[in-house]
Amino acid sequence: MLIYGKNAIREAINSGKTINKLFVENGAKDNVGAELLNLARNNKIKIVFETRQNMQKKVNTNKHQGFIAEITDFSYSTTSEILKLAEEKGEHPFVVVLDSIMDPHNLGAIVRTAEAIGVHGIILQKDRAVAVNDTVYKTSAGAISNMKIARVVNLSNEINYLKKQGLWVYGLELGGEGLYSTNLKGPIALVVGSEGFGMKELVKKNCDSIVTLPMRGQVNSLNASVACGVALYEIARQRMDD
Numbered sequence: 001m002l003i004y005g006k007n008a009i010r011e012a013i014n015s016g017k018t019i020n021k022l023f024v025e026n027g028a029k030d031n032v033g034a035e036l037l038n039l040a041r042n043n044k045i046k047i048v049f050e051t052r053q054n055m056q057k058k059v060n061t062n063k064h065q066g067f068i069a070e071i072t073d074f075s076y077s078t079t080s081e082i083l084k085l086a087e088e089k090g091e092h093p094f095v096v097v098l099d100s101i102m103d104p105h106n107l108g109a110i111v112r113t114a115e116a117i118g119v120h121g122i123i124l125q126k127d128r129a130v131a132v133n134d135t136v137y138k139t140s141a142g143a144i145s146n147m148k149i150a151r152v153v154n155l156s157n158e159i160n161y162l163k164k165q166g167l168w169v170y171g172l173e174l175g176g177e178g179l180y181s182t183n184l185k186g187p188i189a190l191v192v193g194s195e196g197f198g199m200k201e202l203v204k205k206n207c208d209s210i211v212t213l214p215m216r217g218q219v220n221s222l223n224a225s226v227a228c229g230v231a232l233y234e235i236a237r238q239r240m241d242d
Contacts, residue, residue: 001073003137004064006032011142013039018072021046025055028066036067059134074132077148079158082121083165085148089120092187093167094239096232097123099155099203100194101224104130108139109225110192115143117236122147123189125155159206162189169208172231173198176210184211184235192228 003009013019022040024033026049040047056062079095086093096114101107107130114122130136131151137144152158159169167187172179191207193199204210213222213230222230 001071001134002059002068003071003134004059004061004068005138005141006036006065006067008137008140008142008144009067009069010036010039011145012069012071012137013043013045015145017145019043019045019069020072021048021070023048023050023055023058023068023070025050025052025064025066033066063138074144074149076132076151077121079121079123079150079152079161082123082148082150086120086187091118091120092185092239093162093165093189094119094187094235095121095123095162095167095189096228097155097159097162097169097189097191098125098129099191099199100125100129100197101192102128102130103195103224104133104135105139106195106223106225107132108136108144110228111136111140111147111149112143113225113229113232115140115147117232119232120148121150123150123152123155123158126151126153155200156202156206159189159191159203163206163208169206171199171204171207171210172213172227173204173210174212176212179211179213179231179234182209182211184238185241188235190228190231190235192224192231195224 022045055064058068083093096119163169167189169189171191
């Protein structure tokens with residue numbers, strides 16, 4: 001897998017991801033670029049200098065900031081490993097479940113927000129949903145390197161497993177209880193549906209409760225990553241006193 005951008009590559013190196021090669025555009029010599037080169041050398045990563053044209057061909061974009069890394073494929077976790085991380089930290093589990101998210105930019109943005117506020121892990125479904133790829137790495141600004149992500153076959157079964165482990169599962173969708181009037185403390189999982197269709201009916205049925213963002217405008221929906229971010233910050237705010 002190829003990932004690109006200075007922040008994404010720095011976080012990948014610092015988190016111990018296996019990087020086979022670091023491709024660097026000739027002339028990438030600003031302070032941040034020099035720092036990244038030194039970091040790569042200190043970690044004994046092979047550095048290959050390339051022309052701008054060759055760099056663009058590798059990732060089909062000019063937004064690589066002069067740095068592209070070849071890494072091993074993303075290593076997924078399990079749901080039990082996510083819960084174990086919460087236990088090791090002495091915290092109530094805080095999990096995000098994504099139902100049929102297709103846009104890698106949305107997934108990357110959700111990962112970035114989730115990592116920033118201390119979510120312990122994210123659960124994705126294996127089929128009919130985006131996997132972790134180079135766009136997710138880039139959009140997450142490297143946060144993906146510090147986030148446990150489980151990729152499962154049956155999302156409803158995984159939700160039921162979370163409930164058996166003591167988590168209260170909230171679905172984020174229209175028609176539920178107001179987000180800000182809901183007690184969101186304790187072990188919790190937040191389920192966010194797809195960009196166009198929301199949660200599947202069976203997934204929604206398996207949630208303990210549905211919460212809804214207040215909306216006063218003419219548009220009755222938000223981008224999945226924006227809606228998720230708003231909900232996650234409200235949960236984080238309440239957990240500060242938990």
